[in-house]
């Protein structure tokens with residue numbers, strides 16, 4: 001059988017490997033829009049800071065799988081089961097996997113298309129930032145948005161000794177994943193660093209001024225910088241699916257077997273919307289481990305092994321500006337009974353409803369054992385008797401065993 005996979009990142013390459021592992025005689029072709037071998041995008045901030053380099057972040061090749069570079073898919077014809085690329089090539093498939101991930105949203109303001117305005121998603125974006133810092137007489141980098149990616153990018157730049165300015169429309173950092181109390185701790189950790197935080201602001205215009213950028217804000221304030229990095233959210237790469245009948249919402253809407261609404265076309269990774277066990281609805285998870293699990297399950301389904309996807313939960317873990325932050329489920333707003341514990345730079349908040357963990361935010365020392373909290377949420381463990389250890393102590397997988405025994409008996 002002929003399998004075509006669009007996108008050669010973690011979802012695409014994992015699916016390719018799984019298909020070959022389960023059925024070595026299958027014909028697998030992976031089409032990549034990029035011109036370099038597949039690599040882990042999670043490592044981009046670490047490549048920027050110099051903590052690692054590209055050769056350390058490449059994904060292993062899969063024996064017998066053809067990864068075709070510079071193959072940007074611009075059209076699919078589900079009737080003839082053909083994938084078309086911008087260079088005029090055609091690829092026939094029996095089963096197709098869409099693993100095209102997302103692209104950063106860059107608002108349509110004057111100057112946003114300048115080559116020194118980027119969102120971080122590819123190695124090329126890191127190269128632009130590095131080159132601009134090297135060549136511009138202005139060293140400051142202007143970061144629009146202070147979400148997950150820009151928090152990591154800012155942290156990487158500070159490690160390099162580069163001054164940064166955050167321009168954020170909300171009134172706090174990481175507002176999409178943490179509550180006010182946690183934002184305040186993270187912002188406090190910027191003290192003494194060359195980090196400027198401009199809240200309730202937005203970029204309205206960017207202009208080239210010699211070897212630098214002049215950036216005008218809504219308030220009228222003007223900043224000078226080497227480059228602008230947008231981190232104001234991402235958009236699934238699905239434009240080539242228009243007119244195919246593949247159901248789209250924010251991303252590609254998948255069923256229980258990670259199938260799209262069109263026969264023999266599957267999806268995995270950041271581009272897709274799947275069940276969230278906590279929210280009880282489909283959502284974009286956009287997480288590395290989720291992409292891997294979806295890719296493995298989609299591969300099995302492409303081979304006809306009916307394997308349902310159990311769904312997942314939203315979570316994030318990151319270490320920036322000396323703080324480790326771990327969040328999960330409903331972390332920005334309160335639902336059910338909310339318990340908080342704050343002490344000396346450490347913060348823990350959990351939201352519990354009917355004894356079940358609905359969301360949490362941990363900052364500082366308590367941000368450990370992530371797997372335990374994910375398991376509590378996914379398995380809907382009754383944690384009524386564990387509130388104090390969760391807030392003040394350490395909880396391990398072993399602490400969850402009694403609930404397993406209760407189910408078994």
Ligand SMILES: Cc1cc2nc3c(=O)[nH]c(=O)nc-3n(C[C@H](O)[C@H](O)[C@H](O)COP(=O)(O)OP(=O)(O)OC[C@H]3O[C@@H](n4cnc5c(N)ncnc54)[C@H](O)[C@@H]3O)c2cc1C
Nearest residue numbers: 007009010011033042072073100101102269270286287288
């Ligand atoms: C800076 C950064 C930090 C991150 N940190 C974390 C983290 O700490 N933890 C975590 O869990 N996740 C993190 N993520 C998210 C994680 O990297 C993604 O969940 C993961 O990369 C998704 O993999 P994917 O294969 O679905 O898509 P992607 O990695 O986005 O890859 C999609 C590929 O498809 C290609 N493509 C797109 N359109 C086409 C087309 N039309 N034709 C051909 N090819 C196409 C793209 O060029 C790209 O190579 C981070 C992401 C970034 C950018």
